[in-house]
Amino acid sequence: MLPAPPFSHGDFVAVLSRCATLAHLKQLHGRSVVTARAASQSTTFQLLRFASLRLSCLPYARRLFDSTPHPNVFLYSAMLSAYAAASPAQAYGHDALALFLRMLRRGRPAPNQFVYPLVLRAACAIGVQLVRSIHSHACKSGFHAYDVIRTSLLDGYSRYGMMLDARKLFDGLTERNVISWTALVSGYARAGKIGDAIVLFDRMPERDVAAWNAMITGCTQNGLFVEAVGICSRMVDEGFQLNGTTVSCVLSACGHLGMLKIGKVVHGYAWRSCVGFGSSVVNGLIDMYGKCGNLKEARWMFDEFSDRSLTTWNSLINCLALHGHSKSAIAVFDEMRDEGIEPDVVTFVGLLNACTHGGFVDEGLTYFKLMCDELRIEPEIEHYGCIVDLLGRAGRFEDAMNVINDMKVQPDEVIWGSLLNACRTHRQLELAEFSVRKLLQLNPNNANYVVMLANLYSEGGSWEEVTKIRKLMKEDIMGKKLPGCSWIEVDRKTHRFYSGDDAHPESEDIYDTLDELAASMEM
DNA sequence: ATAGGGTTAG
Numbered sequence: 001m002l003p004a005p006p007f008s009h010g011d012f013v014a015v016l017s018r019c020a021t022l023a024h025l026k027q028l029h030g031r032s033v034v035t036a037r038a039a040s041q042s043t044t045f046q047l048l049r050f051a052s053l054r055l056s057c058l059p060y061a062r063r064l065f066d067s068t069p070h071p072n073v074f075l076y077s078a079m080l081s082a083y084a085a086a087s088p089a090q091a092y093g094h095d096a097l098a099l100f101l102r103m104l105r106r107g108r109p110a111p112n113q114f115v116y117p118l119v120l121r122a123a124c125a126i127g128v129q130l131v132r133s134i135h136s137h138a139c140k141s142g143f144h145a146y147d148v149i150r151t152s153l154l155d156g157y158s159r160y161g162m163m164l165d166a167r168k169l170f171d172g173l174t175e176r177n178v179i180s181w182t183a184l185v186s187g188y189a190r191a192g193k194i195g196d197a198i199v200l201f202d203r204m205p206e207r208d209v210a211a212w213n214a215m216i217t218g219c220t221q222n223g224l225f226v227e228a229v230g231i232c233s234r235m236v237d238e239g240f241q242l243n244g245t246t247v248s249c250v251l252s253a254c255g256h257l258g259m260l261k262i263g264k265v266v267h268g269y270a271w272r273s274c275v276g277f278g279s280s281v282v283n284g285l286i287d288m289y290g291k292c293g294n295l296k297e298a299r300w301m302f303d304e305f306s307d308r309s310l311t312t313w314n315s316l317i318n319c320l321a322l323h324g325h326s327k328s329a330i331a332v333f334d335e336m337r338d339e340g341i342e343p344d345v346v347t348f349v350g351l352l353n354a355c356t357h358g359g360f361v362d363e364g365l366t367y368f369k370l371m372c373d374e375l376r377i378e379p380e381i382e383h384y385g386c387i388v389d390l391l392g393r394a395g396r397f398e399d400a401m402n403v404i405n406d407m408k409v410q411p412d413e414v415i416w417g418s419l420l421n422a423c424r425t426h427r428q429l430e431l432a433e434f435s436v437r438k439l440l441q442l443n444p445n446n447a448n449y450v451v452m453l454a455n456l457y458s459e460g461g462s463w464e465e466v467t468k469i470r471k472l473m474k475e476d477i478m479g480k481k482l483p484g485c486s487w488i489e490v491d492r493k494t495h496r497f498y499s500g501d502d503a504h505p506e507s508e509d510i511y512d513t514l515d516e517l518a519a520s521m522e523m
Numbered sequence: 524a525t526a527g528g529g530t531t532a533g
Contacts (some may be wrong), residue, residue: 042524049524077525114526121527151527182528213529248531283531314532349533382533 007035012043016050022057025050029064045074052082058092073109080118089125096122097130116143117152124156131156147173151180158187178204182211189218209243216249220256228253229262242269244280251284255291263288283311290319313341318350326358333367345377352386364390381407385414392422397431413442420449 012032019025029047032038038047044064052061061082068075076099083096100119103111111119116138123130135153138144150169157165166187173180181204188197201207201215212235219228232242232250242250247270254263266288270281282305290298302308302316313336320329333351336343343351348371355364368387371377379387384407391400400419404411416438423432439449 045524074524081525112525117526146526148527153527155528177527179528184528186528208529210529215529217529243529245530249529252531280530287532309531311530311532316532318532344532346532353533380533 007031007037009037012037013046016046019050019054022051022055022060025055025057025060041068041072041075044068045078048075048078048082052078053085056086058082058086071109073112073115076103076109076111077114077118080115080122084118084121089121093122093125097126111141111143113143113146113149116146116149120149120152120156124159128157128160128162131160147175147180151183154180155183155187158183158190161191163187163191163193178206178208178211181205182214185211186214186218189214189221192222194218194222194224207240209240209246212240213243213245213249216246216253220249220253225253225256229257229259241273242266242275244275244278247275248280248284251281251288255284255288258292260289260292260294263292277305279305279307279309279312283309283315286312286315287319290315291322293323295319295323295325308341310341310344310347314344314346314350317347317354321350321354321357324357326354326360329354330360330363343371343375345380345383348377349380349382349386352383352390356386356389359393361390361394378408381409381412381415384409384411385418388415389418389422392419393425395422395426397422397426397428401431411438413439416442424455 012028015028015031016025019028025047029038032043032047037043044067048061048064051057051064061079065071065075065079071079079099080096083092083099086092096119100111100115100122103109103115116134120131120134123134131153135144135156138149138153143149150173154166154169157163157169166184170176170180170184181200185197185200185204188194188200197215197218201211201218204211212231216228216231216235219225219231229250232246232253235246236242247266250266251263254260254266263285267285269275270277270285275281282301286298286301289295289301298316298319302312305312313332317329317332317336320326320332329351333343333347336347348367351367352364355361355367364386368379368383371383372379384403387403388400391397391403397419400422404415404419407415416435420432420435420439423429423435436449439446443449
């Protein structure tokens with residue numbers, strides 16, 4: 001056999017950078033083996049990183065790792081990074097942790113300061129108890145002295161809302177930088193302490209794009225959408241360029257507000273700047289246009305975009321469901337499955353909502369079955385809400401109650417509310433009263449429920465029942481309710497509506513139109 | 524050669 005031609009390190013790096021598929025990488029790997037270049041762990045390191053980070057091929061990365069007789073600390077780190085980058089993170093947390101334990105058990109290679117942040121990310125995906133144990137391990141082994149590791153710990157605690165622990169770590173840092181500040185700010189925001197987050201953000205000595213993004217997301221997580229847009233504009237005023245993350249966060253805020261105008265401004269910004277139309281930006285645009293009612297534009301964006309992720313599909317399905325285009329939502333779902341995209345929990349929220357809105361009882365139940373039994377996705381409260389609604393509509397109250405009783409989570413207002421609604425259409429007085437009591441336990445301030453029950457009884461009621469309602473009303477729940485509010489932007493003007501108000505100048509026409517719509521819906 | 528903060532869908 002002829003000896004393999006020489007294959008320098010430079011050749012290797014050049015070829016690696018041009019690999020686009022796993023097949024390319026395998027060829028390069030093979031050539032590295034033949035030329036003995038693969039004997040060097042730094043070569044395996046490069047191949048492993050490329051397989052995991054650029055090609056997202058975790059199994060191949062792991063095979064590279066396993067084929068190395070005595071992996072050094074670089075290979076361990078690379079493998080831990082691969083697990084950290086894989087999604088969903090929880091799925092690989094245990095694998096990552098097992099690698100760390102193997103290092104400790106064998107005593108070599110000894111973990112270094114680069115290993116701890118990676119292990120902490122895995123620990124964080126599994127549970128806060130593990131964050132605690134890694135923390136104490138870091139203290140004992142002396143690695144706690146590293147600011148980067150303390151920042152990882154800070155982030156770990158803050159993700160579980162443990163802001164006192166996070167704060168302690170922050171205060172103990174030798175040097176604070178924009179990263180540790182940002183970790184703290186987003187921790188407070190996630191924990192719902194948005195006021196603290198804003199104060200800290202304003203006190204930050206230095207901010208970068210990620211810091212601004214953290215503050216913007218912090219606002220949207222707390223429902224402060226107007227503030228999120230405001231911070232974004234402050235960011236621009238202070239001379240920062242938005243990136244894809246900023247754009248998607250702000251578009252999400254615009255969607256929640258129905259601010260089509262500002263959404264279009266952001267769209268224009270993305271067009272002019274070098275942000276680019278990556279999947280996060282496009283997903284944000286689909287969501288924003290869809291939520292603002294411009295489904296045509298949303299659909300157009302979706303059709304024009306080829307690099308669709310799961311979120312892209314979910315955004316479109318959700319928007320269609322939101323606007324009552326149930327059949328289209330289902331069609332998009334089928335199309336998605338035909339393309340081999342695996343749906344997730346969020347997909348089914350949109351899909352089941354579509355079935356509920358469209359009154360597709362059998363389809364909804366079939367999809368719910370598909371989700372639970374075939375795809376093994378654990379349903380969340382939203383899914384149960386849809387199913388209870390569907391069964392209720394069909395008058396299948398026994399089934400509905402069985403679903404509620406079998407739920408692994410506590411039923412919420414949506415669940416009992418949709419059951420109550422169904423009881424009303426099917427004249428199930430007893431179950432209706434039961435639901436109302438449950439609703440009042442959950443939210444004693446909402447007088448609507450009592451009014452609904454009163455209406456029910458008054459339609460076919462007896463004196464005995466009237467007394468019941470009087471009693472419920474006495475439980476001092478009337479008059480405390482905050483009115484529901486919605487708004488819409490038309491020609492640069494925002495029109496705001498409270499439930500039942502007639503303050504709008506065109507109020508009469510609006511109610512007439514609503515009546516017409518209600519009538520045509522009943523047909 | 525490797526590490527810490529910011530994504531969007533309900």
